[in-house]
Amino acid sequence: MNSTFRALLIDRDDDKKQSAQVTDLSADQLPEGDVTVRVAASTLNYKDALAITGASPIVRQFPMVPGIDLAGTVDESSNSAFAPGDRVVLNGWGVGERHWGGLAEYARVSGDWLIPLETAFTFEQAMSIGTAGYTSMLCIMALERNGVTPDDGEVLVTGAAGGVGSIAVAILAKLGYQVAAVTGRPEEADYLTGLGASRILPRADFTEPGRPLAKEQWAGAVDVVGGQVLANVCAGTKYRGTVAACGLAGGMDFPATVAPFILRGVTLAGVDSVMCPVEDRREAWRRLAQDLDSAVLQPVTTSATLDDCARLADELIAGRVRGRIVVPIG
Numbered sequence: 001m002n003s004t005f006r007a008l009l010i011d012r013d014d015d016k017k018q019s020a021q022v023t024d025l026s027a028d029q030l031p032e033g034d035v036t037v038r039v040a041a042s043t044l045n046y047k048d049a050l051a052i053t054g055a056s057p058i059v060r061q062f063p064m065v066p067g068i069d070l071a072g073t074v075d076e077s078s079n080s081a082f083a084p085g086d087r088v089v090l091n092g093w094g095v096g097e098r099h100w101g102g103l104a105e106y107a108r109v110s111g112d113w114l115i116p117l118e119t120a121f122t123f124e125q126a127m128s129i130g131t132a133g134y135t136s137m138l139c140i141m142a143l144e145r146n147g148v149t150p151d152d153g154e155v156l157v158t159g160a161a162g163g164v165g166s167i168a169v170a171i172l173a174k175l176g177y178q179v180a181a182v183t184g185r186p187e188e189a190d191y192l193t194g195l196g197a198s199r200i201l202p203r204a205d206f207t208e209p210g211r212p213l214a215k216e217q218w219a220g221a222v223d224v225v226g227g228q229v230l231a232n233v234c235a236g237t238k239y240r241g242t243v244a245a246c247g248l249a250g251g252m253d254f255p256a257t258v259a260p261f262i263l264r265g266v267t268l269a270g271v272d273s274v275m276c277p278v279e280d281r282r283e284a285w286r287r288l289a290q291d292l293d294s295a296v297l298q299p300v301t302t303s304a305t306l307d308d309c310a311r312l313a314d315e316l317i318a319g320r321v322r323g324r325i326v327v328p329i330g
């Protein structure tokens with residue numbers, strides 16, 4: 001690799017005031033790891049925006065290169081599973097939080113965190129999927145593992161116009177499910193129908209406290225919202241249905257009763273993408289290559305440079321960004 005490389009670097013001054021700027025770093029500043037990756041593309045996720053702006057204490061040590069996702073080519077490796085030239089992808093594992101992440105020309109990481117990138121995807125396509133898409137697939141795998149099939153009836157997706165939700169809608173529709181999409185943005189109805197949703201439901205139908213058991217409607221659900229919405233989704237899930245919960249866009253609380261679980265045998269399946277075992281990651285990416293038409297992401301993916309990221313992080317936190325931001329680097 002070159003002796004210096006460009007990276008977005010977050011640092012704090014003596015008054016603990018945080019700043020982020022593109023900086024030239026030297027190769028010997030890279031953290032420990034047995035694989036050095038020449039990053040071809042990264043993304044700007046909401047979590048990255050929180051890290052860059054300091055809006056939430058995502059960064060555990062300074063200075064930090066943000067970027068929870070990266071895709072690129074192995075440059076050097078002392079890990080027997082990877083050789084120079086291999087195409088790889090990394091999501092989570094604390095990169096961009098505790099370990100320098102993907103918003104840089106190079107990243108040095110543990111080979112245990114990498115998985116080979118499916119040949120179906122370019123680096124930029126992989127990053128337009130990113131943690132959002134990979135988490136959607138983990139949710140759908142959780143539904144399948146609990147026996148939910150397209151024949152069981154309608155599946156609900158909350159926060160449907162967001163990153164995780166919209167990709168979940170697209171995959172579930174392609175797999176043959178009838179998908180009901182919950183959104184607080186009626187103006188996104190055409191977008192969601194285009195992804196394959198057969199019904200659009202207003203978010204307001206789910207935000208008020210409801211009965212412990214409501215009419216059995218959903219064979220399964222992917223919930224990114226949490227809070228009262230998740231409680232109402234569980235209450236309306238059919239006998240032996242499954243709700244995959246991965247997010248807290250509407251709140252961390254869970255004002256529910258046990259009634260759906262003990263009277264209807266409903267399963268609440270928790271989904272975590274960050275520390276998810278590597279076998280499930282490989283399976284999720286294999287399934288994404290098979291079951292997601294990545295063309296559906298093209299209209300909602302924009303490209304940004306490393307230099308754009310600090311400004312875009314503010315926009316993202318302010319809710320003024322729609323869809324996915326890919327950062328081509330290499």
Ligand code: NDP
Nearest residue numbers: 159160161162163164183184224246247248249250272273
């Ligand atoms: P986005 O911001 O892209 O989407 C979230 C969506 O949730 C919004 O688009 C909106 O959908 C809906 N929403 C937002 N605020 C509220 C609210 N107050 N009440 C109800 N609905 C709301 O985020 P992502 O899709 O990237 O992530 C979704 C959630 O999943 C986040 O909480 C994120 O932290 C979490 N996540 C968890 C992961 C894990 O490993 N468990 C991995 C990745 C994400 P609409 O406009 O359609 O109403």
